[in-house]
């Protein structure tokens with residue numbers, strides 16, 4: 001089944017384009033239900049994978065019309081693909097929902113308010129320049145006592161649930177969040193192995209720029225030259241997740257072109273080809289790996305795309321890098337030791353574990369840090385509620401999932417949570433509310449190797465609890481003190 005762009009008068013055609021047997025492998029066993037995030041919080045069959053598959057079959061058979069009520073049960077799906085991992089019959093729910101999503105974008109299937117809010121998000125989030133223009137005035141608010149007071153007095157609730165959800169996810173905004181000052185070429189240190197490209201991610205570079213800096217530092221120290229096109233934009237993940245395929249293709253083509261503009265004879269990065277294009281945000285990686293289906297083959301990357309953990313685990317850490325790794329420190333400033341190891345819970349992002357089948361690789365890399373032990377959550381495969389823009393357009397359900405997830409992670413007794421997807425990181429930080437820090441595995445590796453001095457990344461990362469404030473503030477405070 002291929003995804004299709006749909007205008008209102010194309011709906012019936014698009015529905016009939018679903019292969020007749022696409023839903024047949026479902027035997028209604030219900031094994032997928034316990035893993036389904038929407039079923040977990042809504043509890044109705046229509047909001048479960050089994051129910052949605054049944055609904056699709058009924059639509060396909062002409063027994064049910066796709067009206068606003070039916071569409072709302074598809075909109076409640078987070079697109080986490082946990083059901084795909086759980087299904088013993090091999091039902092490709094991921095393909096079913098991806099083919100269905102474009103159909104949901106007909107104006108009459110959502111309220112005018114929902115349509116408008118989604119349009120605003122899709123015109124804003126994939127464009128770092130626009131996002132930064134909006135965020136600039138919020139620097140005086142995010143992470144300050146004014147924000148804390150606004151929350152205490154409930155002033156933020158006046159905004160309505162969706163804007164309140166946006167406000168709740170806002171991290172502290174430092175000067176680095178507004179700069180794209182990375183060089184195009186970052187030479188390898190130590191024994192050179194090859195050169196790779198790096199996609200920065202539009203939300204990641206605005207909300208957590210240290211992740212990309214740490215990723216570059218780790219790759220360089222492992223012998224990889226890193227090429228970062230300056231004019232690169234969004235990979236299209238946000239619009240892809242919403243079934244906005246024209247916008248996704250446009251963004252994807254521009255991203256591919258930004259690499260072609262810098263790599264080649266006479267171009268800024270020179271003629272040597274890239275071994276791979278890497279990314280340190282799993283939502284982006286999932287979409288970039290689908291470029292072959294989304295774009296004409298000639299327009300996609302003609303080199304492989306890897307998540308950075310997948311790439312580094314496959315190539316192995318360089319021996320000099322491994323030897324440079326030092327223990328991270330506990331809350332009390334003491335370095336982790338064999339007697340007092342640092343407990344870290346790795347959070348599996350859905351687009352990593354279910355979307356790309358990447359589970360062991362980040363854990364393997366984290367275990368290279370001396371005296372770091374991993375504590376496993378009991379429901380690692382269940383979505384945290386972030387899911388692209390889900391936590392903005394379905395704030396109540398997302399908040400409930402966020403609370404369930406942080407309770408599960410907190411119950412591990414971990415001092416630190418590792419998260420490799422910016423959306424999950426912001427969602428976890430919001431619901432942890434300062435109790436436990438969240439950092440990217442690349443930041444932890446860069447810290448342990450003493451590679452980075454920017455806030456949040458330095459050797460001997462110390463996590464200090466500051467009641468009522470968020471994770472960025474915890475780490476920044478610890479470093480500036």
Ligand code: SF4
Pocket residue numbers: 025026027028029030031032033049050053083086087088089090091
């Ligand atoms: S999708 Fe798979 S796991 Fe879920 S009910 Fe159908 S066959 Fe069972």
Ligand code: SF4
Pocket residue numbers: 035036037038039048049052076077078079080081082083084093
């Ligand atoms: S993608 Fe996630 S939320 Fe949607 S049906 Fe599957 S498990 Fe449920």
